[in-house]
Amino acid sequence: MNCDGARQNLTLYLYGEMDFNEEESLERHLDGCAACRTTLERERELHAAMDRQEFQPSAELLTACRRELQARVAVERVANRPLYKKLWDWWRGVLPAPAILRPIGMFAMVAMGFFGGKLWEATRGMTEPSVLRVRNFTPSPEGGVQLTVEEVRQKTMTGRLDDDRIQRMLLSAATDPSDAGLRVRTMELLKDRCERSDVRRALLHALRSDPNPGVRLKALEGLKPYNRDPETRRVLSSVLLADDNPGVRTMAIDLLADNMAIEVTGTLQELLVRENNPYIRQKSLQALRERNASLETF
Amino acid sequence: MTASAVSWDEADLIRSAQTGSQEAFATLVSNYDQGVLRLACNLLKNEQDAFDIYQETFLRVFKNLHSFRFDCSFRTWLYRIATNLCLDHLRKRKVRKEEPTAVTSQEGIVDRMAVVPEMNPHRDPQRSYLSQEVRTRVEQVLGTLTPRERMVFEMRHYQGMRLRNIGEVLGTTEEAAKNCLFRATQKMRTALGDFV
Numbered sequence: 405m406n407c408d409g410a411r412q413n414l415t416l417y418l419y420g421e422m423d424f425n426e427e428e429s430l431e432r433h434l435d436g437c438a439a440c441r442t443t444l445e446r447e448r449e450l451h452a453a454m455d456r457q458e459f460q461p462s463a464e465l466l467t468a469c470r471r472e473l474q475a476r477v478a479v480e481r482v483a484n485r486p487l488y489k490k491l492w493d494w495w496r497g498v499l500p501a502p503a504i505l506r507p508i509g510m511f512a513m514v515a516m517g518f519f520g521g522k523l524w525e526a527t528r529g530m531t532e533p534s535v536l537r538v539r540n541f542t543p544s545p546e547g548g549v550q551l552t553v554e555e556v557r558q559k560t561m562t563g564r565l566d567d568d569r570i571q572r573m574l575l576s577a578a579t580d581p582s583d584a585g586l587r588v589r590t591m592e593l594l595k596d597r598c599e600r601s602d603v604r605r606a607l608l609h610a611l612r613s614d615p616n617p618g619v620r621l622k623a624l625e626g627l628k629p630y631n632r633d634p635e636t637r638r639v640l641s642s643v644l645l646a647d648d649n650p651g652v653r654t655m656a657i658d659l660l661a662d663n664m665a666i667e668v669t670g671t672l673q674e675l676l677v678r679e680n681n682p683y684i685r686q687k688s689l690q691a692l693r694e695r696n697a698s699l700e701t702f
Numbered sequence: 703m704t705a706s707a708v709s710w711d712e713a714d715l716i717r718s719a720q721t722g723s724q725e726a727f728a729t730l731v732s733n734y735d736q737g738v739l740r741l742a743c744n745l746l747k748n749e750q751d752a753f754d755i756y757q758e759t760f761l762r763v764f765k766n767l768h769s770f771r772f773d774c775s776f777r778t779w780l781y782r783i784a785t786n787l788c789l790d791h792l793r794k795r796k797v798r799k800e801e802p803t804a805v806t807s808q809e810g811i812v813d814r815m816a817v818v819p820e821m822n823p824h825r826d827p828q829r830s831y832l833s834q835e836v837r838t839r840v841e842q843v844l845g846t847l848t849p850r851e852r853m854v855f856e857m858r859h860y861q862g863m864r865l866r867n868i869g870e871v872l873g874t875t876e877e878a879a880k881n882c883l884f885r886a887t888q889k890m891r892t893a894l895g896d897f898v
Contacts, residue, residue: 415884415887416880421864421865421880447891450890450891450894451859453836453894454890454894456836456837458744458860459740459743459744459747460743461736461739461740461749461752465739465743465749465753466736466739468753469735469739469753469757470732470735472753473731473735473757473761474728476761477724477760480761480765481724585750585753588749588750588753618750
């Protein structure tokens with residue numbers, strides 16, 4: 405193998421994609437060619453540089469994905485269960501009953517048909533399916549068991565974003581602790597509706613206490629136009645000092661520094677002492693200097 | 703690829719999931735979902751989009767598992783679904799302009815994917831700066847790769863898949879996957895030449 409052939413194959417060599425004979429031939433060439441060995445080292449460094457760019461999703465994101473998938477799959481299972489199977493399951497539950505109770509069962513079926521029809525009329529807006537989750541059970545001495553089941557039923561609601569009912573549901577979704585993905589998407593919707601004080605409060609709450617940085621970043625985006633509001637500035641100050649995510653702190657310093665007021669001087673001075681992120685330190689320094697404020701805490 | 707590509711344990715797991723076992727399906731998901739999520743995160747550079755791709759991929763697997771006939775490995779079949787969804791997403795994104803992955807700051811742009819906490823905040827500032835520069839350059843080059851080149855590079859470099867499997871996943875030949883990888887790494891080499 406000559407130098408051209410060797411250099412063309414270095415990528416495949418590093419990825420272990422050459423066949424045995426080709427690899428042998430390349431290694432023989434490398435043994436005797438210092439220039440190609442240098443090129444190989446550069447190629448290795450390039451690989452290492454690219455390795456460092458890999459983004460590893462957080463465990464929290466993975467958990468949120470799994471939880472959401474579990475719920476969606478459960479919904480699919482219920483939705484796609486054939487009617488005959490549902491009836492069969494129900495009938496199997498009836499069969500072991502003593503013969504004397506069977507007429508009662510028959511009567512119950514008729515009654516269920518009648519009242520079920522009425523109920524269906526009343527809940528026609530609801531979309532099946534539902535998800536059942538066993539919360540507790542008590543075994544009985546006869547070998548039976550009593551289950552306490554939580555039923556989650558899906559319902560489709562449609563309406564405009566400014567509809568109070570929709571807004572209330574979205575505000576509740578914004579604090580759903582079990583689903584970070586849902587909270588991010590909810591923030592995305594709510595962030596353009598900050599003219600409402602309840603929405604603004606929800607965003608401030610999320611910014612202060614949501615465990616997911618994606619949610620906090622979305623909340624910050626929504627609060628941008630309100631960076632002169634005293635309550636918003638108070639929360640921004642506390643986030644700047646306490647949030648563990650540099651992206652969140654970066655956005656917070658930008659919003660605060662944009663409208664420097666006397667009450668955040670202390671926050672910025674404190675930042676110079678404890679902040680490690682160079683951008684945030686630089687920004688605090690710049691804001692303090694522009695206002696001729698002292699750079700030290702007392 | 704033949705049925706032999708599927709290990710016995712996994713084949714049992716798939717058959718159980720096909721007959722409705724929830725545990726078997728959950729095990730299958732947990733065997734592969736980190737890889738799928740990492741693929742989507744790295745390709746799309748957006749956690750929300752990656753979340754959506756994850757959901758859509760595994761819901762499709764759930765809905766279509768009954769039609770899986772063991773004529774390729776489960777991993778190939780799964781990645782075919784995931785990569786097609788990612789490719790569609792990347793192509794749509796190209797059409798509606800690349801969605802910014804960065805948050806706007808007064809002093810410029812801060813990349814959201816670059817704000818993972820520093821492992822060592824006290825490390826050499828010069829090295830930190832270079833690392834940031836490399837990251838920015840890699841991001842820029844990734845943006846110039848075609849969706850296919852990006853996909854092949856991601857699967858080979860970060861997921862460690864063989865070019866033959868990548869060809870199968872993307873419905874092309876090993877040779878075509880190899881050419882894609884060459885083009886992608888050539889672009890990387892050119893962009894990062896001063897740094898390595």
